[in-house]
Amino acid sequence: MKYKGEVARETTVAPAAASGTPAVEPGEAEGQRGTRNRVARSILDHGPSTAADLAERLALTPAAVRRHLDALVAEGIVEPRDQRVYGSRSRGRPAKVFALTDCGRDAFYQAYDQLAAEALRWIARSAGGGERGEAAVAEFARARVAAQAERYAAALADVPPEQRVRALAEALTADGYAATTRRAPAVAGQARDAAGEQLCQHHCPVAHTAEQFPQLCEAEAEVFSRLLGTHVQRLATIAHGDGVCTTFVPQANHANASASASASTSGRNPA
Template identity: 70%
Template sequence: MKYVGEARVTPQGGPQEESATGERSTRNRVARSILDHGPSTVADLAGRLGLTQAAVRRHLDALVTDDVVAARDQRVYGARTRGRPAKVFALTECGRDAFDQSYDELASEALRWIARAAGGGAAGEAAVAAFARDRIESLAETYRAAVEAAPPDKRTEALAKALTADGYAATARSAPGRQRGEQLCQHHCPVVHVAEQFPQLCEAETEIFSRLLGTHVQRLATIAHGDGVCTTYIPNVPAAPEGPDGTEPREPPRAPHQASPKTAPRTARDPSASTAGRNPA
């Protein structure tokens, strides 16, 4: 589960790693018990899980720190007894998100319905593609602001940071080998299970990357296709050829009053002169 912290492992592993694994497992059980039975007191959890109340409190403190559970006063129905009501611990929104959800299946069913409603076949695929483009357009507004605020040589990096904020764990790096350009790598895809069935989501994303960065891009790999990372190649705009001293080459010096070859007027004797609009007689 995502709320569990990383284990502190000694160089040889061993008892410390095993202890950390056991701690994570018990915290999972505490959180799962609250999910299954609703807001619970320390005594409730200790009785269900066969733990001491001191052990339950220790695990609850860690779960509260990780924003998985939150403490609140227990509701009392009927006459109240003396003393303060016991605290109960309930899952937060973050805690619920750590458990399996049905969002992926719901999204897949919705896209299948869109395809059927459009008539299936090519028309259905086009309808799903239109949805995918509309979805990414709404997400792209934030990305566009980040990219346009960055200097040209930092725009891929700016896009990667914006994608990371949306859960894609993206990075930018120089393209390997002799390729001139960069690679945008997304190490996580929040919609991977839906994209496996509907590649239009990946295609729309690639299109928006091209528009945001102002150049043609090439998708090399996707997690939805079984690759470990979504990888997009972004070529650099070719630089002007350099002269021997590392600067742009200059035109050779011209004699006085010699017209520049770029601006010299063309005559009828010039075989490369344009004949557009002339009478061919």
């Protein structure tokens, strides 16, 4: 995906921050804007990040990264947050992380959110509204991810169970979700020895639509459950306001992966 402010040469003043594209002050060096775009893109690709993380990824000094972050915060492109900690919390205060705001996400090309939301509202009304309308939207959401599920199933067909989460992340990344995996401790409701992996999606092309219609998230989680052959648990979603869509996949069930896995936890964040 291409960042709107990302251009080969920039000789004019960019639109104001309200447009979703960071502003360029008169006289600002082109290299500064390019680096600032790299900082925003890195947060998109990797999720909420500390200044130290960004400095290491981008081979910049921490002071330079903080200067660009200060500018992006002032423009409403990123915002500082307390770092979320899953599992046991270590001593000391969690480091501040910087996440894209809605304005920042809008600075990256999105997938016709308004049209999609209007179409889903029409489907719900046509089905009679209420529970029938919600069921119709859920049916559409499952149909929407069916084609993706077939492609992902093919990609995972010959992959050993313990490597399937990583293979799924690679398939999701190819579809623009900027997905990664990481080891994770057990979460609430799981056995203490049921550590596993977190599947992290750092971008969602339909985040704004999913905010109004969580059925889209739920259908995706159901597909993950079937593909990985295990019950999965959604810990966070971009649509819910989190920086990353995070799905916990318990390791204990990897060895027993099967196509008859139980339904996954709802796409809505756990209470």
